Amino acid sequence: MALDPYGYPEAPPVPGVAMSSAGDTDAVAAMWAAVGSLMLNALALCSCYMTGLLALPLGLYALYKAGMINRGGLSATGSSAATAGLVGGAIGTMLGMFFAGMALFMLAYFLFLFAMVFLGAIGAAAGA
Numbered sequence: 001m002a003l004d005p006y007g008y009p010e011a012p013p014v015p016g017v018a019m020s021s022a023g024d025t026d027a028v029a030a031m032w033a034a035v036g037s038l039m040l041n042a043l044a045l046c047s048c049y050m051t052g053l054l055a056l057p058l059g060l061y062a063l064y065k066a067g068m069i070n071r072g073g074l075s076a077t078g079s080s081a082a083t084a085g086l087v088g089g090a091i092g093t094m095l096g097m098f099f100a101g102m103a104l105f106m107l108a109y110f111l112f113l114f115a116m117v118f119l120g121a122i123g124a125a126a127g128a
Helices: 022-044 052-071 076-127
Strands: none
Touching: 022 052, 022 076, 052 076
């Protein structure tokens, strides 16, 4: 029986509960990345779409990780978490692309307005 770092023996396995494997933890990571992407997309409505720039790569990571996991065999818990990561990652990626596009459009628009005001001020100063 293995001892933990504090000298106590490991707890015996609980009957009827499957032990998680490394693939299951990757599936849970993909699911939480998808949840994070969806939450950042929800915050994009309050932050002038800027968090959409962060939500897009997080949704893509969830899609990639869940897609790689669904190709391999997993237990029931890992498979359901990977499927949740795949669906949430797909929705998060689509919303992230929209909000990131809106953020870049707004940034370009404000830079255009700043340039017009700046050039107008230079023209007014040169004509005066």
